[in-house]
Amino acid sequence: MGHIEHSAAGRAPVDFTFAYVADYRNVPKWLFGIRHYTPVGEQTSGVGAVFDTAVQLGPTTLHLRVEIVEWEDGATITLHAVKGIEGTVRWRFEAVDQDTTEIGVVVDYRVPGGLAGRALDKILRTFVEPAIRHTEKSLREQVLAAYGESLDSAPER
Template identity: 50%
Template sequence: MIHVRHTAVAVVPVDLAFAHIDDYRNVPDWMFGITRFDPLGDPDRGLGARYDTTMQIGPKALKSTVEITEWEQDRLITLSSVAGFGNRSTWMFTPVGDDHTELSVDFGYELPGGLAGRALGKLVEPFVVTAIKQTEANLRGQIEAAGR
């Protein structure tokens, strides 16, 4: 399992930061490498919502079905894979004053064993570090612009 943790502060109230991340329609715009994030029935938000996703890593498209397994308004969203490429991401939101939000994310990716897993690991590991930094920059820029 590859784990990457990242924290940043956005100049936006916690409710706006949470609402932006919680809206599945925004995900391909801010999450680096995500080319598809489509709801699978009802609910399409909150605990139990499921999404069909595709992450493009170089020439490789990794498909996964993810489910929101933890959800607390303005505090926490966890997405866990239930099929396909194994992954889990937890987003935590902490108010810092009235108009700043600390965004913390913990990404974890499971790779298959054997030669295929090692080959994929060599492709994925550098991508993950770049993806986290780009995702955070994209997300912070979008939610700060929306908050103005």
């Protein structure tokens, strides 16, 4: 079983950061290796929303179906893979102050046994941790840019 944790702070309010991450249309912009993130059905947020995705990890493309199993507005989103490799990704959002959010991610996964499982685990261990660090950096940059744009387009008071 693989387990990876990472967290970092970014300069945007927690509500804005959560909304940016929760919008499935933004996922391919910041999540490393994502080729697509497509809703299955009409529901696109909250517990029960399901997405098909393809994740490119080096020479391997993982085709997954994930379901949101936990959703607390402004605080937590947890995804569980229901097709593909078994795993869970939990995003946590916490206000450091009114303009800064700490984003944390915990990834837990389990690969099948045998030779194929060991080979897949080796690929995952090689790519997942650097991918998480890249994702966190990209996410901070994307949220900061989107937040800056929202401030620029806000009507003056």
